[in-house]
Amino acid sequence: MFEESFPKVLLHSKQNVLDHFRFECMLTCWNEFGACWRSAEFGPTEVLHYESAFLPALEEARPSANEAIMQYRTHGDVSVVVNKVCGLYSALLKYSAYHLGNLYGHGIDWRTVPSTTEPLNDHWFLPYFERLDSACKAIAMNIGNWKACAAFDELKDIAEEVVADGGMHFKRHEEDRISLDIPMTIETMPVPPQFWR
Template sequence: MNQPETNPDAPLPRPSTFPDGLRVQVQGFDDQQAADGLGEQLTALFVQMGRYFDIQRLDGVTIAIDYEEALRSLDRGCATRELAPSRGRTVGVAMTPSVLRDGVLKSHVFVDAAVFFGMLKEDRYERAMQLLAHECAHVEVNAHYDRCFPDTLLRTKYMNAQQGARSEVILASWDEYAACALSAKRGENPEADYRETFLNDLADARERGNECIKAYRLHSQVGQIVREIREIYGGLMKHAAYYLGNAAGFGKSWRDDPAVAEALTEHWFLPFFERLETALAALYAELGVWPNHDGFEVIGDIGEDLMCEGGMYFYDSPDHPGEVGVQLPLTPDTVPY
């Protein structure tokens, strides 16, 4: 694996934060000796990454041929849902979930080996480096959040669907914005991919949401429709956050991007997009020194307003304090436009 050229006289940004004794694990290769050699090379690379990102809370790095099984088998240190790669419109090839180790929140990086080594074989070294840098940024972002709000990640039980939906939207949007902003100038610029994914979601989120509401009239599964609407509109926010975070990292504005500016002109999502940009930028300006959780709750408010715009909203149950109900339109045609 080729290493990038470096200037030996250039000062390093800081001592590496890569944890002593940790080694990158390469899993699923028939040739174990070759896998061990790759692991050593990648360990050296992560040591260098640790000079640019604070990854002292890194639990481990696993680059696996069977990416799905590697995720599924992770011991997260607490009872939680089973991990799985993203499927559907976007296919996940890397993930950095939180874990608990002796009461300390850490992060474990997983990478799909077939995709990662495929990039290297195709001489897309800079793209592969951006992939790793992005996951290292997630390690730093998770640690910042845990230091400011301890006993929250992996340790909060939500009382109802509204709290759960808000948390999913808040963390997904914030995490990706911050990770993209932190890693923006490491490796290949992923702007084109982020733009395409966001614009694809923007084009048909309302249509997909309406189809789910139509189906709900037949299956009547409240948990299913809540999950689907949250995934559609929360996904739109998350993919907007990818794009916005990367733009912020490069000091660019979406208003100077003709494709995005044109797509958002007079679009129903524009006011939500502008609110999201403002909220995320404010949080990033106080990275790791947030005095309270108020700025994050702003993102939750945007998410709830967006789901309401799509035809679903939560309301307090009058008969059961602390519980919420879910309201959907009587017919899909009543979804507001």
Template sequence: MDATVEEEQAPERPSTRPQNVPMCFRGFEQEAAEAHASTLGWLLHEIGKIIDISTLDGMTIAFDYDDALANLDRGYETIRTLAKTTEFGTGVAMTPAVLRDGILKSHIVISAGIALMLKDEDHQNVKLAIHTVAHECAHAKITAAYDKSFPGETLRKFHDTVMESWRWDVIKACWDEYAACRIASDFGHDPLPGYEETFVLAHSQTDEKVMQLIRDFNGGGADPLVGPVFGAYGTMMKFACYMMGSMAAAGKTLVDCESAQNALNGHWFAPYFDRLKNACEDLYENFGNWPDKSGFEAIGDIVEDIVTDRIMKLWHHPDGTYTIYIYPHVLLRAKA
């Protein structure tokens, strides 16, 4: 007798999306807000099956994205105002850390255009929107992992020196984007071509940007020069990390990224690129199980080495202050 055997279906993977995630729609009509809330709620539920978003505080979707960022309640007092990226592209989403009753969480803020794209007839736009939301969810996971390894620090402990603050601005930007690109790689469209293009653009303009900072420096306190120089090189490193994370997720190397490979070939940044790649890979291999911060500090060492190798000598003093000496050849180049 023939027998029919029903395949046993695997149980559905549970979602890590918190119950009743608050969603704030700024500039939407009520009916449109409800429709988009349903779509985004479903998307977060599905993403939450793959990415741990259990520490998600909520989501703000705004037509005035700038105002939404600037006025986000982060649960603590800060002089820093959140603002979108405008250099080498315009930011449309961000996931800042927030404090709620002393608990560290993450809040996604996205431009209304991303929500509208989820209902677009163009399939590529839908895939881009899905990937954008997944990328932001990845940031929630990254923030939670760091907080688990180093509790009580994020938003609750301030850096002892301004130099340490500059280093950690670069460290966090590079690591967070590298990891987010790897974590969100399976959602929506392939971001690697766009990230490669942006890195090549940033790479081509950074040297001149630093020279302009030197030209504009008129002495006095060194902070107005040193901080922006760290920031300029850090921005290039950050965009390198977007590309690196996407490359690693796709199992690709620089050989597969011809424009980036050509830009780095024989360029002074090439060895630093390799160091940055290795540092991020090591951190990712031990994701969430970091015994100390040495892996993160390795990224800070890279940006500081770039500054000291190429622009100026830095002397760190026991009281947290520092002294600089700009190399004569740098001053000559800036004046040329």
């Protein structure tokens, strides 16, 4: 359906690192939300089946990404930190999409599921989770009748903003160049040896 609506987009263009991340994350989120939504009636009988993947990712993504950035302060390899941090947050969004799509397929609003809402309460990821849910549902409601990429662009923006929230900021420049800014924060500064235990 995506190929029919937007021909010569999939596998047809070379992308810079930022656009590649945004596109792959968007496509993964929609594919998994759509698959779990459409297969809910004959998929896993356990309504919260995908929550078991979502909750660990929710807990571990930020600390693991912070650790990857701390390691970057020492090794200085941009490709390593980009792949690690983008991979962690992409996985969090992917598992969120699995969970949200399955609940949507069962006609359940995630806000009525205490085991999902309680870990998200006052969590940094909550606004993104809400936006992901709204964006995927907007795409689902118009399935097969997509006229523009706006709803899909929202998924791309969410992915980039989640990474920026975690302290990794991409910037666009002329001639399709991308730069990366990873400012020092308390959460991502290496611990001086005198504070080691």
